[in-house]
Amino acid sequence: MxxxxxxxxxxxxxxxxxxxxxxxxxxxxxxxxxxxxxxxxxxxxxxxxxxxxxxxxxxxxxxxxxxxxxxxxxxxxxxxxxxxxxxxxxxxxxxxxxxxxxxxxxxxxxxxxxxxxxxxxxxxxxxxxxxxxxxxxxxxxxxxxxxxxxxxxxxxxxxxxxxxxxxxxxxxxxxxxxxxxxxxxxxxxxxxxxxxxxxxxxxxxxxxxxxxxxxxxxxxxxxxxxxxxxxxxxxxxxxxxxxxxxxxxVERNDVEQLPWFRPLWARVVREAGVPSEDAWRGAKAHMAVLAEMLELSPDLTRDQARRLREELVVDLRHLHDRALELAELGPADENGEFGALRRHTVEILDL
Known part of the structure; x- marks a missing residue:
């Protein structure tokens, strides 16, 4: 105790x-x-x-x-x-x-x-x-x-x-x-x-x-x-x-208030919104971490954690598809701070 x-x-x-x-x-x-x-x-x-x-x-x-x-x-x-x-x-x-x-x-x-x-x-x-x-x-x-x-x-x-x-x-x-x-x-x-x-x-x-x-x-x-x-x-x-x-x-409606949720989901959204292969791999990597957090969190029931994971994966695909549609308007910007961070993430995934 x-x-x-x-x-x-x-x-x-x-x-x-x-x-x-x-x-x-x-x-x-x-x-x-x-x-x-x-x-x-x-x-x-x-x-x-x-x-x-x-x-x-x-x-x-x-x-x-x-x-x-x-x-x-x-x-x-x-x-x-x-x-x-x-x-x-x-x-x-x-x-x-x-x-x-x-x-x-x-x-x-x-x-x-x-x-x-x-x-x-x-x-x-x-x-x-x-x-x-x-x-x-x-x-x-x-x-x-x-x-x-x-x-x-x-x-x-x-x-x-x-x-x-x-x-x-x-x-x-x-x-x-x-x-x-x-x-x-x-x-x-x-x-x-x-x-x-x-x-x-x-x-x-x-x-x-x-x-x-x-x-x-x-x-x-x-x-x-x-x-x-x-x-x-x-x-x-x-x-x-x-x-x-x-x-x-059977559900709580304040999942976004859990301290770890919003930062992780923000990374998923940011990467899914860039129409490049590296960004897509980064988005999936962040989604995998978020899915693990949902499954292991003592603040969620088992069923709601799994429902959330399925819903967020669907949202992830929609975000990526939308980014590909918008890419037809012009090339994605792979420079800057997020571009460098993305490249480091992909390098780790390739280890």
Missing amino acids: GALEQRCGTLLSWLRNGSPRGSTYLALDPARVHPRPSEQAFASRAHYFKVRVHEMRLSHRRRWFATYDPLVVTTTGFRYDGEPRTVPFTIGPALLHEHVSDVPGGFRFGDITVAGPHPYQGGVLEVTLVLYRLRADHAVRRLLSMVDSCSRLADVTASIGTHLKVASLVLDGLDHVLGLEESVPLLGHRIELDPVDGFTAGHHVLALEGELDPETLWVRDNRLLRGRTEDDARPVDDADYVLYSVAQD
Whole structure:
């Protein structure tokens, strides 16, 4: 276990002994969720998972943002590239203000991604979520602002390697914030989703004990409702709660944001656009490297990596054919920096 995983474990170890007093956790029946989530069990290297906080409702009676500030701390533990990893994320006042809406009797925040999309690579998926109450204080708010800023820099949608470089800064700030006497955990729990049980996508609610009855709860478009039936269900407006989900997908739509993808594909496009034999060989060489990166990347599922490879090869051929058509307008320029680089690439291929 790495140093970051140990720090996350120490930070939230008290949750292993149970939730904060008065806190209750509810796993919602998929039949009460619309649109209904996939009921297919997560399969290793076939599905992506994403953890999102859809709603957090805070009532005025607790004097949020006047006397107290909220802080949500999450950690998500999973296997990545053959190793166990833990990704921390914080949702503090600064980030919450960007997602706030006034509702009767309080505030509502929502739709913040705290982990993923990442390929599920087998083993247990662990999710920890805690809502803290901190006394509103200028010094504390400055510290929380720093933690929020670091959490945003640790882009949860990027590769894990990029995220973990910043995650330690988040934990440094949390060590100070949660060490204050004014830091009180109100809601919290930790769950382990085990493949032995065939775990699936689903919505989860964290609330104060006795405030919500699971038999009356519904979710529509990632919003928590309450009613005897789905038709008469209305937004919950008299309770503090957090609604989050573990979502499942077969594709991620942000592949271009992976740090190695764009530079490699740019080289392929550049070489494929030159109508010469040397450039074509260079384009194919760069494409071979990109195809290998797709296949080996721990940030992609096996099926999506292969689909992308096939699609990019088709694009490569189209780019080359287009370059040949344009060549009829005049000869290609083989001089300059790229021409010299191309010749060196071909020399290596001829070794």
